[in-house]
Amino acid sequence: MKTLIYILGCALLFSCDENDIMPAYEQKGTTTSTVATIGVSNEEPEAGETVTISLMYVNPSSDPLATVEIKYKIGSGSYSILQTFDEGTGPRDESVTREINYVAPAAGSTVTFDMVLTSQKDYPQIMRTSLEVSD
Numbered sequence: 001m002k003t004l005i006y007i008l009g010c011a012l013l014f015s016c017d018e019n020d021i022m023p024a025y026e027q028k029g030t031t032t033s034t035v036a037t038i039g040v041s042n043e044e045p046e047a048g049e050t051v052t053i054s055l056m057y058v059n060p061s062s063d064p065l066a067t068v069e070i071k072y073k074i075g076s077g078s079y080s081i082l083q084t085f086d087e088g089t090g091p092r093d094e095s096v097t098r099e100i101n102y103v104a105p106a107a108g109s110t111v112t113f114d115m116v117l118t119s120q121k122d123y124p125q126i127m128r129t130s131l132e133v134s135d
Contacts, residue, residue: 029122032063035095038070038115038127044134045104051131053082053100055115061092069116070100074109082113109133 036057045051059065065087071079083100090096105111110132117125 031121031123031125032060032119033125034058034060034065034117036115036117036125036127038113038129040102040113040129040131043131045131047104047107047109047133049104051102051104053102053113053129055096055098055100057096057115057117058094059087059090059092059096063119063121064088064092065090065117065119067116067118068098069118071114071116072102073112074105079114104131104133107133107135 034057037055039054041052041054042049053070055068055070057065057068068085068087070082070084072082073079082102085098087096102111102113110130112128112130115127117127119125
């Protein structure tokens, strides 16, 4: 029995194929990641209720932010810009906190908010939150 296990073990060990070399990759662009959060004061507001959107982010001196844009979409609709902040001359390496008021739309709607942080890099950093308007 030991001999059979030994033979099977050797067969498995020596029958492994060599791994294929992975194809080369192509870098499409770069992005900066910074500390950032977005949240809403009430995730299930009633229609017409004012909700506060809270933003917090750090503007890194290694790749300063150009703009911080708040976009929203209702349901599966297209995005609209709620507000844009010019951060080109903003403080560096410090926490920035902002609040924006938003009035909840019709009952049963789902609203998605994106905070888009754009710098000198090719791609922005996007943070997302959402709310559902109660019936």
